[in-house]
Amino acid sequence: MADEEPIENEPKKKSKLPLIIGLVLMLLLGGGGFFAVYSGLILSPPAEPTEAELAELTTDPVDPLPDVAFVAIDPLIINLASPSAGNRHLRFHAQIEVPSLYEEEVLSLLPRIVDVLNGYLRALDVTDFEAPAALVKLRSQMLRRLQIVAGEERIRDVLIMEFVIN
Structure with a gap:
């Protein structure tokens, strides 16, 4: 060991x-x-x-709201005349956002504004309304046309209140 x-x-x-x-x-x-x-x-x-x-x-209060006025456009009913549409109609109602300083001037141009909107909406086809972003595109097109009629400084925006196709 x-x-x-x-x-x-x-x-x-x-x-x-x-x-x-x-x-x-x-x-x-x-x-x-x-x-x-x-x-x-x-x-x-x-x-x-x-x-x-x-x-x-x-x-210090919150910033005041901008000095705007809204001019209502009477509701329009547009016949969508296209071979694929059949007998369909568009019911359109909008308001125009304007600086309150120009409210009276825009009101005096309202017949011309309605005419421009009628002409533009009648020229559209039913397929123009079917795209997901169609309303945004239509709104921007209408705004541009109304700014041409009344002047860019007089019309700020187009607010679509009703847009129904039956």
């Missing part, structure tokens, strides 16, 4: 390298975080508003 090797009960010595690396990284990251906050790279939370700022916020 003399040939037996002695049993090693001594634990192996662990390396302290991971501990040292962790400490160095902790110091570097902590120093980097301090520098980022101190130099302003990371913004601090907003400060509480002062009494003067609160008073200014409460006395």
Whole structure:
């Protein structure tokens, strides 16, 4: 039994390298975080508003609405005459957004506006209404035509109130 090797009960010595690396990284990251906050790279939370700022916020109202008026166009019923349409009609009702300064001038041009809309809508085919973006395209075309009739500065927008095909 003399040939037996002695049993090693001594634990192996662990390396302290991971501990040292962790400490160095902790110091570097902590120093980097301090520098980022101190130099302003990371913004601090907003400060509480002062009494003067609160008073200014409460006395400053929301922006006022623009000075506009709406001119109603009488409902139009358009016969959609095409071979594929059969006996179909379009019921169209819209309002025109105008600066209130030009409301009377646009009202005086209303017969011409109705004529332009009638002519444009009668020239369309039923297939022109079937596309998903058809209403957007038609609206922009009508707006452009009305701006030509009344002047670009007089008409801001065309609001379609009713657009029904039967």
